Each structure stands twice: as C-alpha cells, then as structure tokens.
Amino acid sequence: MDGRASAPAAGTVLNALACGKGSAFAIDAETTATVELDASGSFDAEIADAPDADTTLIERCVELGVAEYADEVADISGGRVRTESEIPMAAGLKSSSAAANATVLATLSALGVADEVPREAACRLGVRAARDAGVTVTGAFDDASASMLGGVTVTDNRSDELLAREPVEWDVAVWTPPEQAYSADADAERCQRIAPVAEVVADLALDGRYGDAMTVNGFAFAAALGFSADPMLEALPDVQGVSLSGTGPSFVAVGERAAVEQVREHWSKRDGTTWLTTTQNDGTRTR
Template identity: 40%
Template sequence: MRGKGTSYGAATIVNAMPSGFGGAIGVWLKTVAEVEITEDPAVEVVAADQEVDDLSLIVESFRAASGRFGISCGARITVRSEIPPARGMKSSSAASNAVVLATLDALGRECEAMEAVQMGVLASKKAGVTVTGAFDDACASLFGGVFLTDNTGMMVLRSWDAEELTALFLVPEERRYSGRVDAERLRSYARVSLIAFNEAIEGRVWQAMLINGLAMCRVLGFDAEPILEAVKEGAASAGLCGKGPAICAVTKPEYEGEIMDRWRSSGHPIIRTKIRGSSELGEKGRRGEEIDR
C-alpha cells in the first residue's frame, strides 16, 4: 500500500514562543512525502535533504497517523522538500503534515484536515523539534492563508485568505533548531510579542510582522538591517522567520528587484516565491495532490 501527501512552507507573522500566541502565512514552497506500508515493523526514512531532528519527526508523524486508527505497521517513507531546514521557514511543520497525509492515504483512512494538523503538532512535540507545538505554522503550512492561533490550546483565533504577493527569503547558511533556543529569554519578550499579536488580530498583519521581526532579531541576536532595507525599498513588510536565521520580505512584484539588489550584498542565497493566499487550496494538499505553481 502506498500513499502521498503534500504540504507547504510558511512565513512568520508573530513568533509564538514568547507568549504562546502566534501567527503565520502560507507560501508556495513544497514538501512531498510518500509512504509505502511494509511487513517489517521498522520505519525506514529516505530523506537526504532532512536533518536528523526531522527524521525523528517523520517517524513520530507516521506513528501518530497509523496509531490514530490502532494500526501497528512499518513503512518506507520518502520526503522531498523545497524548504531549507532549520532556517525558520516551517520545514518541520510541512514535513509533519505531509507524512501524516501520506500515511492516511497509504492506509486508506480519512480524517478531518484539522485533526491531521493536530496529529502533526503532537508528533512535533514528541520529537522535540518545537517549543510551542507550532500550531500556527502547521495550519498555514497545510491550508495556506493567514492563521492566528493560541498554540497552547491549539485553537484558531482568526484565519483568512491573503493576497498572493511575492515572498522573498534571505537564507543564511547558519541553521538554528527550535529545541535549542533559550525559551526563557524569549518569554521575557512576551509583552512585545502580544503587542504584535494584537496588531495581527485587528487585521494589521504587516505591521505585526515588522514589530515581531525587529523584536525577535533583538532577542535572538540577528542583524535587523535586511528587514529595514526591504521595507525601505517598498516591501509591505519584512520579518524574521521563526527563530531564524532566514528573513522574509512580502512585496508587490514591482519592488522585488530593489529588495533583491539590497540583499545580494550579504552574499546569502535568496529564494523567491509567492504567498499561498487561499485556504481553499488546502483541500488539494489534504488529499495528497501536488499543486503546480
């Protein structure tokens, strides 16, 4: 029995680590998982572009989905991703979602899309790749659009479709894992984080992204200059992706060139994609279908 699942990356609006309240917006960077059920009870993972932490996450995601239906089995799991790992671009959420969906497909089982997200969040916590469970990231990864959530209670507080603007990512080579971030120091910035979250709840997501980005750069020790440069060159907003080090700028197409020119001086790779604006497209991802964009 074989199955396939697809999920996507996302950009941070508000980092949930300081306060437990977070927000994210989907982008068109794809992760595809394929699951083949085997008679051998072991789980084999073929994922050359995933880190060790993510391999543990992949196994836990498979176990969460198969265990949901009381099924004990092994599998051979292949994961392919366009999302650079450990840069804050939601590679773990996308991998977890995709593996859960592929497992359900392989087993011929169905569940509500939000339940699939919750399985992945619990698997992420068990694998130790997230501080908060990253419920906001997981929702934006699967459904697209904007999601503002209470990560502690796994509740969606607001969600809506977003304009499909250009999303530019400045991606340093440094890798940073959520499980290795100083959570206590982050919590000391809870008040600033809640100010940003309140902006987002009121619909001012770009202001929220900017406030969060500048604050998180300060607390996590990153240079905020690329954020300021992007906004200066016309970006609607820019901010730090998760715990970093990647920076995302959201912009109309006419400002792409100026922003990229500014960023090229850093010497870091730049990834250009689009905001994945419509949550309706999440239905295709739920069924494990690839979406060409």
C-alpha cells in the same frame, strides 16, 4: 498501501515563543512525502539529500497516523517514508512543520482516509509528533496550521486553538543565510521577556494588520535572538511587512511584486540564498 502528499513552507507573522500566540503564512515551496505501509513491524524513514538527518519526526508521524486511523482488521505494523524538499532545513521556514504535514497526510492517504479526516485534526497529529520528537518548543501549531490550511493563520499554541485564518495574495522575498538555527535551541526565556510586545503583535494580526504585525515581530525577535535588523531596514518602507522568520536565520518580506523584487536586489548582495515566491492558499494536499 501507498500515499503521497505535499505541504508548503511558511513565513512568520508572530513567533509564538514570547506569549504562546503565533501567526504564520504559507509560501510556495514544498516538502513531499511518500509513505508505504506494510506488516514489517517497524517504521523507517529517509530524507532525500540529507542521509544523516534525524528522521524521528517523520517516523513518529507515520506511527501516530497508523495508530489513530488504521482499520483494526488491517495488518499494518510498519512502513517506510521518504521526504523530498525545496525548503532549507533549520532556516526558520517551517521545514519541520511541512515535513510533518506531508507525512501525516500521505499516511492518511495510504490508509484511504485522507478525505475523511478534517485538516485541523491532521495538523494536530503532526504537532503531537513534533512535541514527541522534541523538535519544537511551542508545539508550532501556528506554523503547522499555516502549512496545512494555507493562507495566513493566527493561533494560540498553548491550547492548539485556531483563532483566525484567511487567504492572502502577497509576493514574497526570502533571504536565507548560510548558517542554520534550530528552533528547539532558541533561548525561550529571553524571548519571553518581550511578551508584552508579542501581545501587541497578536492584536495587530487578529485585526488583519499582518504586515504591521510581522514588522514589529521582526524587530523584537531580532533583538531577542541576537540577529541584526539591517535586512529589515533594507526592505522598509516599501514592503507591506518584513520579519525574521521563526527563530531565524531567514528573513521574509511581503508586498507588491516591484517592492519585493527591490528587496531581493538588496538581499542578494548578502551571503546565502535569496529568492522570490508567492503565498500559497491551498495548504497541504495529496498527490
């Protein structure tokens, strides 16, 4: 019983660490998961090009998918999952959410129920696995929903409620410095001090002013998490929005192609990797 699925990365509009509400948008870079289910009695995982990486999250995704949706008469007690990714790990681009979504949907595909399970339910299964694995502070329903559904989403991560979702057509510039920053290690208490600002950002996002929302978010969280705001100043005022993505260290800028190309020129002078992409509105899909 085999399944295969791909899930996109995402950039941040609002980091949910401050007030529990979050917003993110899917971008065109993917993680692909291949799942093989069997009766071996154990679940094993492998992350391509990262043999020493922690695989607890993706193993848990398969376990939960089988426990929730396997036919009671089917002899399924184990399996194997392998992920391959274009998304840098621990860079603020939702690599964990993409891996979880791809693994969950690949598991559902292997079980033959991928078309029967609502995408929001599949997303919540991955969020549950992320909480079980301890890789997220907020539960990351904002990041996971953007990756699973595509487009931009606004959520309340305290209740895993989807507040808004719509497709967006943006060009995107991404700068990822050489260092890594794990979201589970972020100073949540320091971030909660900017909760009043985050509530303003949530209101902007719910009003459809995503670019303004992400820019305010970026300045607030760069200060809270100790990142320089210089990359944002290099992007303004030409782009529609620019922000620190997640808990960093990546920055993302969105807008018209010419504007984000100019941002890439500025950011390419910095250490790390700079690239251009677009938003993705299809979300996670089987392959």
